[in-house]
Amino acid sequence: MAVEHAHATPRAQTGVDTSRLPTDRVVFGPDRPLRLDSGAELPGFTVAYRTYGTLNATKSNAILVCHALTGDQYVAETHPVTGKRGWWDLVVGPGLVLDTDKYFVICPNVIGGCMGTTGPMEINPATGEPYGLSFPVITIGDMVRAQAMLLDELGIETLFAVVGGSMGGMQVLEWAVSYPERVFAAVPIATAPHHSAQNIAFNEVGRQAIMADPDWRGGAYQRHGVRPRGGLAVARMAAHITYLSEAALQRKFGRRLQDREAITYGFEADFQVESYLRHQGITFVERFDANSYLYITRAIDYFDLSTRNGGVLAEVFRGTKVRFCVISFSSDWLYPTSESRLIVQALNGAAANVSFAEIQSDKGHDAFLLDEPAFLKVFGGFLTGAGWHRGLEG
Amino acid sequence: MIADTLRKAIRVDLQLIADMIEPRSRVLDVGCGDGALLEYLTTFKQVDGRGIELSSEGVNACVSAGLSVIQGNADTDLVDYPEHAFDYVILSQTLQAMRAPRMALEQLLRIGRRAIVSFPNFAHWRVRYYLLMRGRMPMSGALPYSWYDTPNIHLCTIRDFLELCRELGITIERSLALDHASVPRAISGVVSANLFGEQAVFLLRK
Numbered sequence: 001m002a003v004e005h006a007h008a009t010p011r012a013q014t015g016v017d018t019s020r021l022p023t024d025r026v027v028f029g030p031d032r033p034l035r036l037d038s039g040a041e042l043p044g045f046t047v048a049y050r051t052y053g054t055l056n057a058t059k060s061n062a063i064l065v066c067h068a069l070t071g072d073q074y075v076a077e078t079h080p081v082t083g084k085r086g087w088w089d090l091v092v093g094p095g096l097v098l099d100t101d102k103y104f105v106i107c108p109n110v111i112g113g114c115m116g117t118t119g120p121m122e123i124n125p126a127t128g129e130p131y132g133l134s135f136p137v138i139t140i141g142d143m144v145r146a147q148a149m150l151l152d153e154l155g156i157e158t159l160f161a162v163v164g165g166s167m168g169g170m171q172v173l174e175w176a177v178s179y180p181e182r183v184f185a186a187v188p189i190a191t192a193p194h195h196s197a198q199n200i201a202f203n204e205v206g207r208q209a210i211m212a213d214p215d216w217r218g219g220a221y222q223r224h225g226v227r228p229r230g231g232l233a234v235a236r237m238a239a240h241i242t243y244l245s246e247a248a249l250q251r252k253f254g255r256r257l258q259d260r261e262a263i264t265y266g267f268e269a270d271f272q273v274e275s276y277l278r279h280q281g282i283t284f285v286e287r288f289d290a291n292s293y294l295y296i297t298r299a300i301d302y303f304d305l306s307t308r309n310g311g312v313l314a315e316v317f318r319g320t321k322v323r324f325c326v327i328s329f330s331s332d333w334l335y336p337t338s339e340s341r342l343i344v345q346a347l348n349g350a351a352a353n354v355s356f357a358e359i360q361s362d363k364g365h366d367a368f369l370l371d372e373p374a375f376l377k378v379f380g381g382f383l384t385g386a387g388w389h390r391g392l393e394g
Numbered sequence: 395m396i397a398d399t400l401r402k403a404i405r406v407d408l409q410l411i412a413d414m415i416e417p418r419s420r421v422l423d424v425g426c427g428d429g430a431l432l433e434y435l436t437t438f439k440q441v442d443g444r445g446i447e448l449s450s451e452g453v454n455a456c457v458s459a460g461l462s463v464i465q466g467n468a469d470t471d472l473v474d475y476p477e478h479a480f481d482y483v484i485l486s487q488t489l490q491a492m493r494a495p496r497m498a499l500e501q502l503l504r505i506g507r508r509a510i511v512s513f514p515n516f517a518h519w520r521v522r523y524y525l526l527m528r529g530r531m532p533m534s535g536a537l538p539y540s541w542y543d544t545p546n547i548h549l550c551t552i553r554d555f556l557e558l559c560r561e562l563g564i565t566i567e568r569s570l571a572l573d574h575a576s577v578p579r580a581i582s583g584v585v586s587a588n589l590f591g592e593q594a595v596f597l598l599r600k
Contacts, residue, residue: 357453378454382457385459
């Protein structure tokens with residue numbers, strides 16, 4: 001197995017030096033290219049990942065966690081770049097829903113990402129330059145194919161479960177459809193069987209903000225030693241609003257002013273909500289690559305499960321043995337419950353084994369990352385039940 | 395988790411339904427509540443069980459207990475299932491609360507080879523007596539709600555139900571009436587069952 005833990009190549013460009021990240025990696029040589037849905041090939045690529053817990057002797061306790069648009073492999077540990085807690089450390093850990101005393105949890109960084117897995121900021125071996133826009137357009141299917149190759153390398157034939165929220169949920173659905181024989185249980189959370197027009201529109205706003213930044217330089221900013229910080233920050237700010245709910249914003253900020261007694265009749269961040277969003281934008285830029293943002297949002301836009309079988313979603317799931325647990329949140333307007341119901345209807349149409357719960361929450365799309373007791377109870381209960389059927393101990 | 399629940403016995407009418415189900419069959423429980431029947435069937439009859447439940451509390455309890463239950467509305471969601479997807483479809487104490495009971499009954503027997511339906515009998519003598527003597531909408535153990543907040547919008551009698559089955563060409567394989575003390579008796583004479591049955595359980599096929 002070609003696993004490297006670090007190879008120190010000094011980088012001239014700004015941003016995160018992924019070669020120095022503490023992460024596990026599998027490097028696939030040019031003899032094992034990633035065949036992409038577009039028809040192109042990625043000749044030679046790296047998948048960076050982290051694992052938690054121990055794989056049991058029968059290799060039956062592996063759970064794959066799929067991360068969302070701006071997530072990465074640091075699911076349950078301090079992030080090496082931001083110093084913040086793992087993005088799902090409420091869910092992954094000893095005694096938690098994804099109990100690392102019981103399960104072997106694997107979380108890879110997606111293809112096209114920017115935390116060590118091959119993406120547009122990495123060096124194109126053919127040119128010795130960063131890929132930039134010469135990186136091929138990738139899909140959710142490509143992300144999952146790369147993950148399957150990673151599991152092959154790790155010697156894991158079947159997964160007890162594949163779980164993830166938002167874009168992670170799309171990967172979960174893709175896994176269940178593309179590799180049904182390798183998945184025992186699937187938990188798509190706060191997601192959809194296809195990206196809606198409204199969501200494509202939001203993604204396009206984000207991409208245009210990045211491309212309108214003069215420092216984007218046609219995607220070749222690394223070569224010029226600059227980064228489109230402003231554009232990427234605006235993209236993040238706009239997207240961040242869609243992750244919350246009106247009620248949550250109102251409760252958190254209302255019309256309260258930021259460190260001042262009165263409005264200033266100017267364009268500074270008078271309101272707390274403005275200050276909060278600016279902060280979200282600024283901190284995001286420090287850990288995320290602008291071109292990765294373009295590529296990954298495009299992959300999400302292209303996602304449509306029903307395109308495989310003549311537009312009938314139920315046909316995609318026909319005969320599936322996978323046990324599903326679909327979870328949505330009542331105030332999520334980015335991936336509303338109605339989208340999850342489309343998945344459930346299709347699974348019912350295929351007489352599949354499915355559970356579905358809409359969790360009452362006013363925290364919007366982000367609820368899947370937060371401490372929502374009903375969500376964690378349903379999620380954990382489903383996995384425990386699936387474990388009985390799988391014959392897992394505990 | 396299963397063991398805890400089973401220390402409590404399941405309700406008599408649920409036990410009667412369970413007794414009608416062949417082991418290892420495919421079962422859909424429509425309006426499965428907190429999942430007591432599904433859990434019983436999964437444990438003791440090794441069925442492949444699924445449920446639909448309207449309330450979030452019910453769904454959360456079921457899924458948390460490892461049961462395959464979806465949050466949904468029996469009035470609108472039954473159409474999603476393919477024909478004969480299940481060996482049995484159960485509608486326990488829910489028919490009277492549905493918007494379109496006739497359509498529901500047809501759906502049950504489309505998606506299930508058999509249906510098991512139970513409901514409170516509005517012609518039970520206590521109900522008749524209550525209405526006759528007090529002149530008010532009857533309330534009882536089986537019908538605990540006031541007229542203004544009852545979910546039971548389509549109450550029927552055993553005779554009404556038999557008539558609907560006849561109209562829809564439904565075959566009744568077994569029928570039981572439970573008296574006030576929950577003692578079940580096979581329905582042979584309609585007059586007496588309709589008078590003394592407080593609730594009824596039917597095993598149906600098309």
